[in-house]
Amino acid sequence: QVQLVESGGGLVQAGGSLRLSCTASGRMFSNYVMGWFRQAPGKEREFVAALRWSDGSTYYANSVKGRFTISRDNAKNAVYLQMNSLKPEDTAVYYCGQANSASFPTLKNSYSHWGQGTQVTVSS
Numbered sequence: 001q002v003q004l005v006e007s008g009g010g011l012v013q014a015g016g017s018l019r020l021s022c023t024a025s026g027r028m029f030s031n032y033v034m035g036w037f038r039q040a041p042g043k044e045r046e047f048v049a050a051l052r053w054s055d056g057s058t059y060y061a062n063s064v065k066g067r068f069t070i071s072r073d074n075a076k077n078a079v080y081l082q083m084n085s086l087k088p089e090d091t092a093v094y095y096c097g098q099a100n101s102a103s104f105p106t107l108k109n110s111y112s113h114w115g116q117g118t119q120v121t122v123s124s
Contacts, residue, residue: 009118022096038092
């Protein structure tokens, strides 16, 4: 069983930055992807970014490309989401997830493990 724990959310003004962390523990798949999703009130959970653990390659949603960066720390089994130039429309609960995949799944149903989520609020 895999456990994921997110941290780092908070309240920030538009144009500001936040860094989210997700630490994984437990039994990992041999090939997996760590992804960040977000869910705003009344909306579906949407893909934000993903990182393939085997080679560190990354993939982003168009809405965050150039502003957000996903990265990892192998020693800590952690994945990070650096969010810069934040906008009010980035306000959501952010979740990290793990998928048993060699590609970059962008559908939430492709992810088998999820963290509890962390709130990000961007004020205008």
